[in-house]
Amino acid sequence: YTVSNKKVSESCPSNIALIKYWGKYENQIPANPSISYTLNLCKTNTEIEFVAGDTFSVQTFLAGNEESKFAEKIEKYFKNIEEYLPWILKGKYIIRTENTFPHSSGIASSASGFGAIAKCLMELDEQFSGKVDQDFKLRKASFLARLGSGSACRSLYDGLVVWGETKEVSGSSDLFAVRYPNEGIHEVFRNFNDWVLLIHEGEKSVSSTVGHGLMNTNPYAERRFQEAHENFATLKTILKNGDMAAFIKMVEHEALTLHAMMMMSEPAFILMKSGTLAVINKIWQFRKETSLPLFFTLDAGANVHLLFPANIDEDKIQEFIIRELIQHTQNNGVVKDVMRF
Numbered sequence: 001y002t003v004s005n006k007k008v009s010e011s012c013p014s015n016i017a018l019i020k021y022w023g024k025y026e027n028q029i030p031a032n033p034s035i036s037y038t039l040n041l042c043k044t045n046t047e048i049e050f051v052a053g054d055t056f057s058v059q060t061f062l063a064g065n066e067e068s069k070f071a072e073k074i075e076k077y078f079k080n081i082e083e084y085l086p087w088i089l090k091g092k093y094i095i096r097t098e099n100t101f102p103h104s105s106g107i108a109s110s111a112s113g114f115g116a117i118a119k120c121l122m123e124l125d126e127q128f129s130g131k132v133d134q135d136f137k138l139r140k141a142s143f144l145a146r147l148g149s150g151s152a153c154r155s156l157y158d159g160l161v162v163w164g165e166t167k168e169v170s171g172s173s174d175l176f177a178v179r180y181p182n183e184g185i186h187e188v189f190r191n192f193n194d195w196v197l198l199i200h201e202g203e204k205s206v207s208s209t210v211g212h213g214l215m216n217t218n219p220y221a222e223r224r225f226q227e228a229h230e231n232f233a234t235l236k237t238i239l240k241n242g243d244m245a246a247f248i249k250m251v252e253h254e255a256l257t258l259h260a261m262m263m264m265s266e267p268a269f270i271l272m273k274s275g276t277l278a279v280i281n282k283i284w285q286f287r288k289e290t291s292l293p294l295f296f297t298l299d300a301g302a303n304v305h306l307l308f309p310a311n312i313d314e315d316k317i318q319e320f321i322i323r324e325l326i327q328h329t330q331n332n333g334v335v336k337d338v339m340r341f
């Protein structure tokens with residue numbers, strides 16, 4: 001390869017897990033397989049300016065403001081992946097990045113952020129080393145994104161994406177994510193809305209690094225990892241035959257299990273707020289009364305992802321969300337996204 005001054009820019013979406021990744025081994029190996037929907041609208045746009053030279057340094061700007069803490073993180077990350085990109089420490093980087101969604105929304109900005117950086121790095125790699133196979137390029141970007149933030153490796157692909165080896169998905173790997181096979185997905189799961197209700201803004205009370213670490217001493221961890229494998233087998237059938245009721249049950253169970261694991265950790269963390277519980281109860285009441293397919297999932301925080309298929313009584317569901325969950329609750333707004341593939 002020959003390095004030279006270059007400027008590249010890439011964009012990468014965030015994702016929301018249906019079967020959650022929570023718990024990992026050395027070198028970002030997940031303790032269980034996970035599957036997510038890639039969000040179409042919540043994206044990170046990143047530009048990397050590379051200035052070839054003998055001294056390695058990183059300067060980062062988030063939405064135009066210089067952020068030295070982020071730069072330190074990226075420096076560490078670049079040093080960490082040198083064995084996979086031998087040229088990476090041979091110059092200076094100016095990284096400009098911005099999200100299309102509010103920073104405090106709890107939408108995984110580390111997923112879209114590391115996804116976008118990994119894509120930029122593979123673009124530079126191609127320019128320095130000559131044309132590479134496009135599937136390989138994407139797969140290696142997913143591999144590199146994983147080393148930044150585990151869930152980021154799923155953001156490199158559209159639609160339903162699997163990370164972690166499972167016998168249910170051929171070609172699945174602990175090292176990078178793969179697309180869930182198209183022929184295994186019923187039509188009803190191809191066109192979804194994801195509205196994030198902002199219940200609580202501000203710093204997360206537990207970082208995902210600490211959260212994953214707590215699984216090492218959680219007495220229920222092994223059972224949880226085993227359950228995730230079992231859930232994969234169940235989900236495979238659901239995705240194929242379009243069983244919405246079973247899908248809802250599975251997705252909500254996974255979200256609550258993630259939070260239950262945190263409550264059973266030592267020390268314990270409660271990541272839901274009273275607003276989270278109020279919204280969950282309202283959703284359950286709404287489903288009981290109407291049987292309409294509105295359901296939720298959660299990340300490691302208080303905000304609620306409201307999921308509902310496009311086209312199936314969408315107006316009635318949206319009207320309920322706006323009337324009962326947005327106007328009548330003291331939350332901080334909503335970020336609307338879609339999952340279409």
Ligand code: PMV
Pocket residue numbers: 016017019020021022034108110149150151152208209212258299300
């Ligand atoms: O990618 P990390 O290390 O920030 O872990 C995120 C894990 C969850 O978002 C809580 C679940 C998931 O599978 O995305």
